[in-house]
Amino acid sequence: MTTSSTTSSAASADGSGILPAELEDLVTLFDVRATDSPTPDAEREAALQAPKFGTVFTDHMARISWRQGDGWLDRRIEKYGPLQLDPATAVLHYAQEIFEGMKAYRHADGSVWTFRPDANAARFARSAHRLALPALSVDDFIGSIAALVRADIDWVPSGEDFSLYLRPFTFASEAFLGVRPTAEAEYLVIASPVGPYFAGGVKPVSIWIDEHYHRSGPGGTGDAKYGGNYAASLLPQQLAAEKGFDQVCYLDATTNTSLEELGGMNVFVVMADGSVHTPELTGSFLEGVTRSSILQLAADRGHQAVERRLPLAEVVAGLQDGTVREIFACGTAAVITPVGRLAGDEFDLQVSGGEPGELTMAIREELTDIQYGRAADRHGWMRRLA
Ligand code: COI
Numbered sequence: 001m002t003t004s005s006t007t008s009s010a011a012s013a014d015g016s017g018i019l020p021a022e023l024e025d026l027v028t029l030f031d032v033r034a035t036d037s038p039t040p041d042a043e044r045e046a047a048l049q050a051p052k053f054g055t056v057f058t059d060h061m062a063r064i065s066w067r068q069g070d071g072w073l074d075r076r077i078e079k080y081g082p083l084q085l086d087p088a089t090a091v092l093h094y095a096q097e098i099f100e101g102m103k104a105y106r107h108a109d110g111s112v113w114t115f116r117p118d119a120n121a122a123r124f125a126r127s128a129h130r131l132a133l134p135a136l137s138v139d140d141f142i143g144s145i146a147a148l149v150r151a152d153i154d155w156v157p158s159g160e161d162f163s164l165y166l167r168p169f170t171f172a173s174e175a176f177l178g179v180r181p182t183a184e185a186e187y188l189v190i191a192s193p194v195g196p197y198f199a200g201g202v203k204p205v206s207i208w209i210d211e212h213y214h215r216s217g218p219g220g221t222g223d224a225k226y227g228g229n230y231a232a233s234l235l236p237q238q239l240a241a242e243k244g245f246d247q248v249c250y251l252d253a254t255t256n257t258s259l260e261e262l263g264g265m266n267v268f269v270v271m272a273d274g275s276v277h278t279p280e281l282t283g284s285f286l287e288g289v290t291r292s293s294i295l296q297l298a299a300d301r302g303h304q305a306v307e308r309r310l311p312l313a314e315v316v317a318g319l320q321d322g323t324v325r326e327i328f329a330c331g332t333a334a335v336i337t338p339v340g341r342l343a344g345d346e347f348d349l350q351v352s353g354g355e356p357g358e359l360t361m362a363i364r365e366e367l368t369d370i371q372y373g374r375a376a377d378r379h380g381w382m383r384r385l386a
Helices: 008-012 023-028 041-047 090-094 117-130 138-151 227-232 234-242 289-300 312-321 358-371
Strands: 060-067 071-079 097-099 102-106 112-115 163-172 184-194 205-210 247-251 259-262 266-271 276-279 305-308 324-331 335-344 347-350 382-384
Touching: 023 138, 060 138, 071 138, 090 163, 097 117, 097 227, 102 138, 112 138, 112 358, 117 138, 117 163, 117 289, 138 163, 138 184, 205 234, 205 324, 227 234, 234 247, 259 266, 259 276, 266 289, 266 312, 276 289, 289 305, 289 324, 289 335, 289 358, 312 324, 312 335, 312 347, 324 358, 335 358
Parallel strands: 205 247, 205 335, 276 305
Antiparallel strands: 060 071, 060 184, 097 163, 102 112, 102 163, 112 382, 163 184, 247 259, 266 276, 266 324, 324 335, 335 347
Protein backbone atom coordinates (compact mmCIF):
# COMPACT_ATOMS: atom_id res chain seq x y z
CA MET A 1 0.00 0.00 0.00
CA THR A 2 1.28 3.46 -0.85
CA THR A 3 -0.03 6.70 0.52
CA SER A 4 0.48 9.82 -1.47
CA SER A 5 2.86 11.32 1.06
CA THR A 6 5.29 9.05 -0.80
CA THR A 7 3.51 9.76 -4.14
CA SER A 8 5.14 6.89 -5.97
CA SER A 9 3.13 7.15 -9.16
CA ALA A 10 2.85 10.94 -9.09
CA ALA A 11 6.61 11.13 -9.24
CA SER A 12 7.25 8.37 -11.77
CA ALA A 13 4.52 9.52 -14.15
CA ASP A 14 6.48 12.67 -14.74
CA GLY A 15 9.25 10.78 -16.52
CA SER A 16 12.10 13.17 -17.14
CA GLY A 17 10.04 16.00 -15.68
CA ILE A 18 11.77 18.28 -18.15
CA LEU A 19 10.02 20.21 -20.87
CA PRO A 20 12.62 21.26 -23.41
CA ALA A 21 13.21 24.97 -22.91
CA GLU A 22 13.64 25.61 -26.61
CA LEU A 23 10.12 24.78 -27.76
CA GLU A 24 10.52 27.16 -30.70
CA ASP A 25 13.49 25.16 -32.00
CA LEU A 26 11.52 21.93 -31.75
CA VAL A 27 8.54 23.36 -33.62
CA THR A 28 10.84 24.67 -36.35
CA LEU A 29 11.95 21.11 -37.09
CA PHE A 30 8.48 20.47 -38.55
CA ASP A 31 8.05 21.41 -42.20
CA VAL A 32 4.57 22.92 -42.49
CA ARG A 33 2.87 21.71 -45.69
CA ALA A 34 -0.38 23.58 -45.19
CA THR A 35 -3.58 22.36 -46.81
CA ASP A 36 -4.78 24.40 -49.79
CA SER A 37 -8.39 23.66 -48.82
CA PRO A 38 -8.80 24.61 -45.14
CA THR A 39 -12.25 24.28 -43.59
CA PRO A 40 -14.20 27.53 -44.16
CA ASP A 41 -14.45 29.68 -40.99
CA ALA A 42 -18.24 29.34 -40.68
CA GLU A 43 -18.07 25.54 -41.04
CA ARG A 44 -15.29 25.31 -38.44
CA GLU A 45 -17.18 27.55 -36.00
CA ALA A 46 -20.30 25.38 -36.41
CA ALA A 47 -18.22 22.22 -35.81
CA LEU A 48 -16.83 23.72 -32.59
CA GLN A 49 -20.25 24.32 -31.07
CA ALA A 50 -21.13 20.84 -29.81
CA PRO A 51 -18.63 18.28 -31.07
CA LYS A 52 -19.40 14.67 -30.19
CA PHE A 53 -16.22 13.11 -28.76
CA GLY A 54 -13.76 12.08 -31.47
CA THR A 55 -15.93 12.76 -34.51
CA VAL A 56 -14.59 16.09 -35.84
CA PHE A 57 -10.96 16.56 -36.91
CA THR A 58 -8.82 19.61 -37.64
CA ASP A 59 -7.26 20.52 -40.99
CA HIS A 60 -3.78 19.09 -40.34
CA MET A 61 -1.88 16.27 -38.71
CA ALA A 62 1.71 16.00 -37.49
CA ARG A 63 3.76 13.15 -38.90
CA ILE A 64 7.22 11.57 -38.59
CA SER A 65 8.35 8.41 -40.37
CA TRP A 66 10.77 5.81 -39.03
CA ARG A 67 12.95 3.25 -40.78
CA GLN A 68 15.22 0.78 -39.04
CA GLY A 69 18.79 1.98 -39.49
CA ASP A 70 17.75 5.54 -40.41
CA GLY A 71 15.73 6.51 -37.33
CA TRP A 72 12.98 9.16 -37.29
CA LEU A 73 12.79 11.15 -40.54
CA ASP A 74 10.75 13.83 -42.27
CA ARG A 75 9.10 15.81 -39.48
CA ARG A 76 6.11 17.52 -41.05
CA ILE A 77 2.68 19.04 -40.61
CA GLU A 78 0.47 17.94 -43.47
CA LYS A 79 -3.16 17.99 -44.53
CA TYR A 80 -5.39 15.74 -42.41
CA GLY A 81 -6.58 12.87 -44.53
CA PRO A 82 -6.76 9.13 -45.18
CA LEU A 83 -3.62 7.02 -45.10
CA GLN A 84 -2.84 4.72 -47.97
CA LEU A 85 -1.84 1.32 -46.60
CA ASP A 86 -0.68 -1.86 -48.30
CA PRO A 87 -3.10 -4.68 -47.30
CA ALA A 88 -0.09 -6.49 -45.80
CA THR A 89 0.76 -3.59 -43.48
CA ALA A 90 1.82 -5.21 -40.19
CA VAL A 91 -0.49 -3.22 -37.90
CA LEU A 92 -3.54 -4.57 -39.74
CA HIS A 93 -2.53 -8.12 -38.87
CA TYR A 94 -0.67 -8.09 -35.55
CA ALA A 95 -1.90 -4.83 -33.99
CA GLN A 96 1.56 -3.42 -33.32
CA GLU A 97 0.56 0.12 -32.34
CA ILE A 98 0.44 2.50 -29.37
CA PHE A 99 -1.27 5.80 -28.63
CA GLU A 100 -1.67 8.64 -26.15
CA GLY A 101 -4.52 10.95 -25.17
CA MET A 102 -3.94 14.60 -24.26
CA LYS A 103 -5.75 17.91 -24.45
CA ALA A 104 -4.95 21.51 -25.41
CA TYR A 105 -6.86 24.05 -23.30
CA ARG A 106 -7.61 27.64 -24.30
CA HIS A 107 -7.14 30.08 -21.42
CA ALA A 108 -9.10 33.32 -20.98
CA ASP A 109 -6.28 35.40 -22.52
CA GLY A 110 -6.37 33.27 -25.70
CA SER A 111 -3.15 31.35 -24.97
CA VAL A 112 -3.20 27.57 -25.43
CA TRP A 113 -1.72 25.12 -22.92
CA THR A 114 -1.40 21.41 -22.33
CA PHE A 115 -1.21 19.32 -19.15
CA ARG A 116 1.87 17.31 -18.12
CA PRO A 117 3.02 16.44 -21.66
CA ASP A 118 6.29 15.10 -20.28
CA ALA A 119 4.30 12.42 -18.40
CA ASN A 120 2.53 11.41 -21.64
CA ALA A 121 5.85 11.42 -23.51
CA ALA A 122 7.40 9.15 -20.89
CA ARG A 123 4.43 6.75 -20.98
CA PHE A 124 4.50 6.75 -24.79
CA ALA A 125 8.15 5.65 -24.64
CA ARG A 126 7.26 2.89 -22.16
CA SER A 127 4.40 1.72 -24.39
CA ALA A 128 6.75 1.73 -27.41
CA HIS A 129 9.18 -0.49 -25.53
CA ARG A 130 6.44 -3.01 -24.59
CA LEU A 131 5.14 -3.18 -28.17
CA ALA A 132 8.64 -3.41 -29.72
CA LEU A 133 8.11 -0.11 -31.54
CA PRO A 134 10.74 2.63 -31.90
CA ALA A 135 10.62 5.16 -29.05
CA LEU A 136 10.10 8.81 -29.94
CA SER A 137 12.12 11.41 -28.04
CA VAL A 138 10.39 13.76 -25.58
CA ASP A 139 11.53 16.60 -27.86
CA ASP A 140 9.80 15.16 -30.92
CA PHE A 141 6.69 14.26 -28.92
CA ILE A 142 6.24 17.77 -27.52
CA GLY A 143 7.49 19.49 -30.68
CA SER A 144 4.94 17.64 -32.82
CA ILE A 145 2.08 18.58 -30.52
CA ALA A 146 3.06 22.24 -30.39
CA ALA A 147 3.57 22.38 -34.17
CA LEU A 148 0.12 20.85 -34.82
CA VAL A 149 -1.66 23.06 -32.29
CA ARG A 150 -0.04 26.13 -33.83
CA ALA A 151 -1.06 25.08 -37.36
CA ASP A 152 -4.66 24.48 -36.22
CA ILE A 153 -4.86 27.13 -33.49
CA ASP A 154 -8.31 28.28 -34.65
CA TRP A 155 -9.62 24.80 -33.89
CA VAL A 156 -8.92 25.08 -30.15
CA PRO A 157 -12.37 25.73 -28.64
CA SER A 158 -13.07 27.99 -25.70
CA GLY A 159 -15.53 27.40 -22.92
CA GLU A 160 -16.09 25.21 -19.90
CA ASP A 161 -15.26 21.55 -20.59
CA PHE A 162 -14.20 22.26 -24.22
CA SER A 163 -10.69 21.50 -25.44
CA LEU A 164 -8.72 20.17 -28.40
CA TYR A 165 -8.17 16.43 -27.83
CA LEU A 166 -4.78 15.32 -29.13
CA ARG A 167 -4.16 11.76 -30.21
CA PRO A 168 -0.48 10.89 -30.83
CA PHE A 169 0.03 7.34 -32.12
CA THR A 170 2.66 5.10 -33.70
CA PHE A 171 1.94 2.04 -35.81
CA ALA A 172 3.88 -0.67 -37.64
CA SER A 173 3.74 0.44 -41.29
CA GLU A 174 5.94 -2.20 -42.93
CA ALA A 175 4.15 -4.48 -45.39
CA PHE A 176 5.01 -8.04 -44.35
CA LEU A 177 3.26 -11.03 -42.84
CA GLY A 178 6.07 -12.44 -40.68
CA VAL A 179 5.59 -12.14 -36.94
CA ARG A 180 8.49 -9.91 -35.90
CA PRO A 181 8.87 -6.26 -34.90
CA THR A 182 8.34 -3.88 -37.78
CA ALA A 183 11.27 -2.27 -39.61
CA GLU A 184 9.12 0.75 -40.55
CA ALA A 185 6.76 2.86 -38.47
CA GLU A 186 4.69 6.01 -38.74
CA TYR A 187 4.07 8.45 -35.90
CA LEU A 188 1.11 10.82 -36.26
CA VAL A 189 -0.77 13.29 -34.12
CA ILE A 190 -4.37 14.07 -35.00
CA ALA A 191 -6.54 16.60 -33.19
CA SER A 192 -10.25 16.71 -32.45
CA PRO A 193 -12.22 19.52 -30.76
CA VAL A 194 -14.22 18.02 -27.90
CA GLY A 195 -16.79 18.87 -25.25
CA PRO A 196 -17.77 16.61 -22.33
CA TYR A 197 -16.85 12.93 -22.94
CA PHE A 198 -20.23 11.59 -21.85
CA ALA A 199 -23.27 12.83 -23.74
CA GLY A 200 -25.06 13.87 -20.54
CA GLY A 201 -22.19 16.12 -19.38
CA VAL A 202 -20.94 15.69 -15.81
CA LYS A 203 -23.67 13.33 -14.63
CA PRO A 204 -23.05 10.19 -12.58
CA VAL A 205 -22.43 7.11 -14.74
CA SER A 206 -23.39 3.51 -14.05
CA ILE A 207 -20.72 0.84 -13.87
CA TRP A 208 -21.00 -2.88 -14.45
CA ILE A 209 -18.34 -4.97 -12.68
CA ASP A 210 -17.34 -7.70 -15.12
CA GLU A 211 -16.38 -10.94 -13.40
CA HIS A 212 -15.96 -12.94 -16.63
CA TYR A 213 -13.70 -10.97 -18.98
CA HIS A 214 -10.29 -9.34 -18.45
CA ARG A 215 -8.55 -6.73 -20.58
CA SER A 216 -5.09 -7.93 -19.64
CA GLY A 217 -3.17 -10.00 -17.11
CA PRO A 218 0.21 -10.14 -15.36
CA GLY A 219 3.04 -9.73 -17.88
CA GLY A 220 0.58 -8.65 -20.57
CA THR A 221 0.15 -5.29 -22.23
CA GLY A 222 -2.25 -3.70 -19.69
CA ASP A 223 0.08 -0.91 -18.61
CA ALA A 224 0.88 0.06 -22.21
CA LYS A 225 -1.47 2.41 -24.01
CA TYR A 226 -2.02 -0.11 -26.75
CA GLY A 227 -5.08 -0.47 -28.99
CA GLY A 228 -5.40 -4.21 -28.30
CA ASN A 229 -6.30 -3.51 -24.66
CA TYR A 230 -9.18 -1.36 -25.85
CA ALA A 231 -10.23 -3.92 -28.47
CA ALA A 232 -10.43 -6.52 -25.68
CA SER A 233 -12.81 -4.22 -23.79
CA LEU A 234 -15.34 -3.82 -26.60
CA LEU A 235 -17.35 -7.02 -26.15
CA PRO A 236 -17.73 -6.64 -22.36
CA GLN A 237 -18.63 -2.97 -22.94
CA GLN A 238 -21.26 -4.00 -25.49
CA LEU A 239 -22.73 -6.60 -23.13
CA ALA A 240 -22.86 -4.07 -20.28
CA ALA A 241 -24.50 -1.48 -22.52
CA GLU A 242 -27.17 -4.05 -23.41
CA LYS A 243 -27.88 -4.28 -19.66
CA GLY A 244 -28.16 -0.49 -19.52
CA PHE A 245 -24.73 0.38 -18.06
CA ASP A 246 -22.40 3.18 -19.21
CA GLN A 247 -19.04 1.56 -18.45
CA VAL A 248 -17.35 -1.66 -17.36
CA CYS A 249 -14.92 -2.07 -14.46
CA TYR A 250 -12.50 -5.00 -14.70
CA LEU A 251 -11.13 -7.16 -11.89
CA ASP A 252 -7.57 -8.43 -11.64
CA ALA A 253 -6.98 -11.49 -13.82
CA THR A 254 -5.12 -13.47 -11.15
CA THR A 255 -7.69 -13.59 -8.33
CA ASN A 256 -10.74 -12.00 -9.97
CA THR A 257 -11.41 -10.18 -6.70
CA SER A 258 -9.85 -6.69 -6.88
CA LEU A 259 -10.80 -3.61 -8.88
CA GLU A 260 -8.36 -2.68 -11.64
CA GLU A 261 -9.68 -0.14 -14.14
CA LEU A 262 -12.49 0.77 -16.50
CA GLY A 263 -12.33 0.37 -20.29
CA GLY A 264 -10.58 3.72 -20.73
CA MET A 265 -10.37 5.20 -17.23
CA ASN A 266 -8.88 4.62 -13.78
CA VAL A 267 -11.14 4.31 -10.74
CA PHE A 268 -11.14 5.91 -7.25
CA VAL A 269 -13.13 5.19 -4.09
CA VAL A 270 -13.70 7.83 -1.38
CA MET A 271 -14.25 6.50 2.14
CA ALA A 272 -16.42 8.06 4.86
CA ASP A 273 -13.24 9.12 6.72
CA GLY A 274 -12.28 11.23 3.68
CA SER A 275 -9.46 8.95 2.53
CA VAL A 276 -9.16 8.44 -1.21
CA HIS A 277 -8.21 5.00 -2.56
CA THR A 278 -7.24 3.74 -6.00
CA PRO A 279 -5.95 0.33 -7.14
CA GLU A 280 -2.18 0.08 -6.78
CA LEU A 281 -0.22 -0.31 -10.01
CA THR A 282 0.33 -3.95 -10.82
CA GLY A 283 1.58 -3.67 -14.39
CA SER A 284 -1.70 -4.97 -15.76
CA PHE A 285 -3.53 -1.65 -16.09
CA LEU A 286 -2.71 1.86 -17.16
CA GLU A 287 -0.86 4.39 -15.01
CA GLY A 288 -3.10 7.36 -15.76
CA VAL A 289 -1.70 10.89 -15.79
CA THR A 290 -5.03 12.13 -14.37
CA ARG A 291 -4.85 9.37 -11.74
CA SER A 292 -1.46 10.48 -10.43
CA SER A 293 -2.55 14.15 -10.50
CA ILE A 294 -5.65 13.32 -8.40
CA LEU A 295 -3.52 11.48 -5.83
CA GLN A 296 -1.46 14.64 -5.52
CA LEU A 297 -4.44 17.03 -5.32
CA ALA A 298 -6.21 14.86 -2.72
CA ALA A 299 -3.06 14.77 -0.57
CA ASP A 300 -2.66 18.56 -0.96
CA ARG A 301 -6.15 18.94 0.52
CA GLY A 302 -5.14 16.86 3.53
CA HIS A 303 -6.89 13.66 2.49
CA GLN A 304 -5.06 10.40 2.92
CA ALA A 305 -4.47 9.26 -0.69
CA VAL A 306 -3.83 5.55 -0.91
CA GLU A 307 -2.75 3.19 -3.70
CA ARG A 308 -3.53 -0.36 -2.63
CA ARG A 309 -5.30 -3.56 -3.57
CA LEU A 310 -8.99 -2.68 -3.62
CA PRO A 311 -11.13 -5.82 -3.11
CA LEU A 312 -14.56 -5.70 -4.75
CA ALA A 313 -16.08 -7.34 -1.64
CA GLU A 314 -14.81 -4.43 0.49
CA VAL A 315 -16.27 -1.83 -1.88
CA VAL A 316 -19.65 -3.62 -2.03
CA ALA A 317 -19.78 -3.98 1.79
CA GLY A 318 -18.67 -0.34 2.14
CA LEU A 319 -21.49 0.86 -0.09
CA GLN A 320 -23.93 -1.20 1.97
CA ASP A 321 -22.72 0.00 5.40
CA GLY A 322 -21.82 3.57 4.41
CA THR A 323 -18.03 3.33 4.73
CA VAL A 324 -17.71 3.93 0.97
CA ARG A 325 -19.06 7.38 0.26
CA GLU A 326 -18.12 8.20 -3.35
CA ILE A 327 -16.72 6.48 -6.43
CA PHE A 328 -15.37 8.23 -9.49
CA ALA A 329 -13.63 7.42 -12.75
CA CYS A 330 -10.88 9.51 -14.33
CA GLY A 331 -8.88 9.93 -17.51
CA THR A 332 -7.82 12.62 -19.95
CA ALA A 333 -10.96 12.26 -22.04
CA ALA A 334 -13.42 11.78 -19.15
CA VAL A 335 -11.57 14.13 -16.71
CA ILE A 336 -13.28 13.12 -13.43
CA THR A 337 -16.65 11.44 -13.81
CA PRO A 338 -18.81 10.59 -10.79
CA VAL A 339 -20.20 7.06 -10.49
CA GLY A 340 -23.83 6.83 -9.35
CA ARG A 341 -24.46 3.11 -9.60
CA LEU A 342 -22.28 0.01 -9.21
CA ALA A 343 -23.62 -3.41 -10.12
CA GLY A 344 -22.44 -6.93 -10.83
CA ASP A 345 -23.80 -10.46 -11.01
CA GLU A 346 -24.97 -10.38 -7.39
CA PHE A 347 -25.40 -6.76 -6.37
CA ASP A 348 -26.82 -3.50 -7.66
CA LEU A 349 -26.05 -0.48 -5.48
CA GLN A 350 -26.49 3.26 -5.60
CA VAL A 351 -23.39 5.37 -4.95
CA SER A 352 -23.72 8.77 -3.17
CA GLY A 353 -27.50 8.53 -3.55
CA GLY A 354 -27.01 8.56 -7.32
CA GLU A 355 -25.66 12.14 -7.14
CA PRO A 356 -22.15 13.44 -7.87
CA GLY A 357 -19.98 13.07 -4.75
CA GLU A 358 -18.85 16.22 -2.96
CA LEU A 359 -15.12 15.47 -2.92
CA THR A 360 -15.33 14.09 -6.48
CA MET A 361 -16.67 17.41 -7.73
CA ALA A 362 -14.29 19.49 -5.59
CA ILE A 363 -11.22 17.70 -7.00
CA ARG A 364 -12.70 17.89 -10.48
CA GLU A 365 -13.14 21.64 -10.15
CA GLU A 366 -9.64 22.12 -8.83
CA LEU A 367 -8.10 20.04 -11.62
CA THR A 368 -10.03 21.80 -14.38
CA ASP A 369 -9.30 25.20 -12.81
CA ILE A 370 -5.58 24.41 -13.15
CA GLN A 371 -6.02 23.09 -16.70
CA TYR A 372 -8.02 26.12 -17.85
CA GLY A 373 -5.70 28.63 -16.11
CA ARG A 374 -8.23 29.71 -13.48
CA ALA A 375 -6.11 28.48 -10.55
CA ALA A 376 -2.41 28.65 -9.75
CA ASP A 377 -0.41 25.84 -11.30
CA ARG A 378 1.47 25.07 -8.08
CA HIS A 379 2.91 21.78 -9.33
CA GLY A 380 4.19 23.17 -12.63
CA TRP A 381 1.94 20.83 -14.66
CA MET A 382 0.87 23.23 -17.41
CA ARG A 383 2.98 23.84 -20.55
CA ARG A 384 2.23 26.65 -22.93
CA LEU A 385 1.97 25.54 -26.57
CA ALA A 386 0.88 28.76 -28.31
C1 COI B 1 -8.04 9.18 -22.76
O1 COI B 1 -8.61 9.42 -21.68
O2 COI B 1 -7.38 10.02 -23.37
C2 COI B 1 -8.15 7.87 -23.36
O3 COI B 1 -7.24 7.50 -24.05
C3 COI B 1 -9.36 7.08 -23.09
C4 COI B 1 -10.15 6.68 -24.29
C5 COI B 1 -10.74 7.80 -25.07
C6 COI B 1 -9.46 5.65 -25.11
